[in-house]
Amino acid sequence: MTKARRGRRRQARTGAGAGTSGPAREHWRADGSPKTRFPTAADANRASLRFRLELGADLDPYQCRLCSGWHLGTHRD
Secondary structure, three states: OOOOOOOOOOOOOOOOOOOOOOHHHHHEOOOOOEOOOEOOHHHHHHHHHHHHHHHOOOEEEEEOOOOOOEEEEEOOO
């Protein structure tokens, strides 16, 4: 019989960005999948506004240092 594990369970992550920080973290979601890339700031702003109006999601566009594209992310002060 095996002993039950105690404490916090680690969530398995897959993908190239799993468990990364810094510039690579800007490009990957927490689950390891890549974020949606928008080619221009205007495209990212339109998507941000659409998400805000349709879903109430407060997402801010930013330029990714890894791919030079634009992504949406939660605002952090």
